[in-house]
Amino acid sequence: MTSDKATALLRLHSDTELLTVVNVWDAITAQVVTDLDGTRALATASHSIAASRGYEDGENIPVDEMIAEVGLIARSTHLPVSADLEGGYGDAAETVRKAIGVGIVGANIEDQLKPVTEAAAQVEAVMAAAAAEGVPDFVLNARTDAFVRGADDPLAEAVTRGKAFLDAGAPVVFVPGKLDEDQIRTLVDAYGPQRLTTIAVPGSVPLSRQQELGVARVSYGPWSQRVALTALAELVESVHADGGLPEGTRPLN
Numbered sequence: 001m002t003s004d005k006a007t008a009l010l011r012l013h014s015d016t017e018l019l020t021v022v023n024v025w026d027a028i029t030a031q032v033v034t035d036l037d038g039t040r041a042l043a044t045a046s047h048s049i050a051a052s053r054g055y056e057d058g059e060n061i062p063v064d065e066m067i068a069e070v071g072l073i074a075r076s077t078h079l080p081v082s083a084d085l086e087g088g089y090g091d092a093a094e095t096v097r098k099a100i101g102v103g104i105v106g107a108n109i110e111d112q113l114k115p116v117t118e119a120a121a122q123v124e125a126v127m128a129a130a131a132a133e134g135v136p137d138f139v140l141n142a143r144t145d146a147f148v149r150g151a152d153d154p155l156a157e158a159v160t161r162g163k164a165f166l167d168a169g170a171p172v173v174f175v176p177g178k179l180d181e182d183q184i185r186t187l188v189d190a191y192g193p194q195r196l197t198t199i200a201v202p203g204s205v206p207l208s209r210q211q212e213l214g215v216a217r218v219s220y221g222p223w224s225q226r227v228a229l230t231a232l233a234e235l236v237e238s239v240h241a242d243g244g245l246p247e248g249t250r251p252l253n
Contacts (some may be wrong), residue, residue, distance in 0.1 A: 006105035006130075006137040009041055009080035013139060013172050014194050018211035021219045023084070025049045026069065027076040028252070029228075034077040042077055043106075044070050046084035048225035057222075063089035063098075071102025082106030082139060084221075092122050093129040096138070100130060106139030108174055113149050116161055120168040127169035141197055141217075142170035147177025155183055159190040172197050172216050181205050181213070188214040 012019045021041055024030045025048035033039055047057040049069050055061040070083040081103065087110040088095045096107055109126060111119035123142050130138030142165035146157035154177070162173035173191055176199045184205060187196050193214030198204070199221050210218060231246075238244065 002100060002103060002105055003135050003137065005080040006135045006139060009082065009106050009139045010137045010171060012040055013216045016194065016211075018207060018215060019217040020207065021082070021217065023048065023220050023222070023224050024073060025052050025225055027072050030073045030076040034079055039079065041080045041082065042073065043082045043219050044073055044084050045222050045225065046086050047222040051222075051225065059086045059089055063095060067095070067098045067102060070099060070104055074103030080105045082108070082141060084108040086110055087112045088122065093125040096126050097129045097133055100133045100135055100138070105135065106141060108141045108143050110143045110145055111161060113145050113151065116164050119161065120164040123165045123168040123170045139172065140170045141172050141174045143174040143176065145176075147175060147179070155186060158187060162187065162191050162196075166191060166195060171195070176221070178203060179205065181209065184210065184213050184215060
């Protein structure tokens with residue numbers, strides 16, 4: 001049941017073992033990641049889904065197309081799925097309600113640096129909508145754009161906003177950006193252990209150290225698609241140079 005998957009996903013975030021999610025963007029990537037040992041949950045990447053359908057990132061994909069795709073992903077796995085729903089497409093609570101209807105049990109929702117009271121009210125509305133749909137353990141990964149949108153003091157802004165989102169009912173707070181160890185420590189101290197989620201980027205703090213610091217989850221956003229597209233580009237370059245398929249290419253199930 002959807003509510004049971006939400007509870008399981010919430011438990012994975014509160015566990016002291018770091019939850020890692022390599023983001024997917026369609027049914028086949030969901031199946032591949034699901035079948036690999038160590039995968040405990042899936043997360044979608046909005047940028048990757050939009051790109052695969054010919055849209056620029058930033059809520060340019062129609063919300064119904066996004067909901068249809070994350071629903072297909074949820075149907076392609078037995079694991080709990082969290083969906084990246086950008087800023088909520090104009091009505092975050094309604095968008096989450098639709099996502100729950102297709103089997104989604106968690107979501108990233110951006111604050112887009114709206115006034116903190118407005119952003120916190122959005123968090124509260126999302127959690128109320130999830131409870132009304134029978135999923136009180138919905139894992140809202142309340143995202144603050146303090147670093148990626150260049151707030152004047154991004155760390156202080158992330159602390160203030162994250163604490164407001166937790167007070168409004170979000171179980172975890174997502175702070176994307178290239179965070180150093182001291183910044184991660186400050187955020188964990190402010191939120192509490194297993195309440196911060198981060199994104200992996202080149203040069204990120206190692207996963208083992210983030211676990212030691214009390215981070216709940218690390219995701220990979222669009223980077224997983226970039227890795228896949230790099231492999232595709234390298235195959236094309238090899239073919240053009242009279243080469244062939246790389247050794248170790250895996251068959252699809």
